[in-house]
Amino acid sequence: MRPCIALFTLEGAASAEAALRFAETHADRIALVGWSSPFRAGRALSRALRRGGPGLLPYLFVNHALPALSGRPGLAALCRGRGIPALRLGDEAATIRALRDSGAELLVSFHLDRILSPALLAVPRLGGVNVHPSLLPRHRGPIPAFHGLAEGRTGVSVHALTPEVDAGGIWAQREVALPPGLSASAAARNLHLAALPLLEEAIARIAAGEAPPEPPPRLPYAPWPDRAARRRAGVPLLRLSDIGAAWRAPAGGWR
Structure with a gap:
């Protein structure tokens, strides 16, 4: 039997469509939706700008805030229409209470910009899984x-949530060949969508009672790229077409 799910996300351009598709597919089993605010001040944003400089600002805006500003009904409308409890993540004690009260058995996260504590991860009896758009253990980190x-x-992994960054055992993984010339923003969007069948596979294995996989070897953390790294790579962070894709409704329309 499939578990009741809590879905936590930062509804940014990289993952908004994938998270909404997942929520629509499983709306009858989603017990709670938690949003991370794109506007929260914190050390993570400060670290990104200190390391990457102001050239990161357009990417951060589109991938952390633009869907929230678009005014289009995404997950919020789904929650209202289906009566799914929702909360803004921030206060840990309140989040733990809401998670416990929801009866969610499994936590699923997309593009979440916060590390979840051991106390919070202990609430769902089946633990949690996260979608990460890389071939872990390579490229743990924010971009x-x-x-x-x-x-x-390029590829995508579905891994067990742990209190350490992108370090849990890998439930499912797939290498994904992308069209040449994509920006990092467009690549992340494509990779999150490519993860949806893998996420279904992982949930089915978890529901069947499989033990979590062993954590992979620890490779170096991949931080926000500084200006020199961006020049060497020759990979654009963002293009105007990415902004349009973030602003438009997902395939099938917003519900």
């Missing part, structure tokens, strides 16, 4: 599609 494009090898 894996950029690093994959720079190396010429």
Whole structure:
């Protein structure tokens, strides 16, 4: 029997369409939706700008804030229409209470810009899984599609959630060949969509009682690229077409 699910996400351009498709498919089993605010101030944003400089700002805006500003009904409309409880992530005690009260058995995350604590991850009896657009253990970190494009090898992984960044055992993984010339933003969007069948596979295995896979070997963390790294890679972070894709409704329309 498929588990009840809590879906946590930052509804940015990289993952908004994939998260919405997943939520529509499983709406009858989603017990809670948690959003991370794209406007929260914090050390993560400061670190990104300190390392990458102001050239990261357009990418951060489109991939962290633009869908929230578009005014189009995405996950929020789905929650209202189906009566799914929703909350803004931030206060850990409130999130743990909501997660416990929801009865969710499995936590699924897309493009989440926060590390979840051991206490929170202990609430769902089946733990949690995350979609990460790289071939883990390569490219742990905040912008894996950029690093994959720079190396010429892209893919996506569904891995167990742990309190460490992108370090859990890998439930499913697939190498994904992308069209040449994509930006990091467009690549991330394509990779999140490519992850949906893998996520179904992982959930089925978890529901069948399989133990989580062993964590993979630890490879170096892949941080926000600085200006020199971006010049060497020759990979654009963003193109105007990416902004249009983020602003338009997903295939099938917003519900």
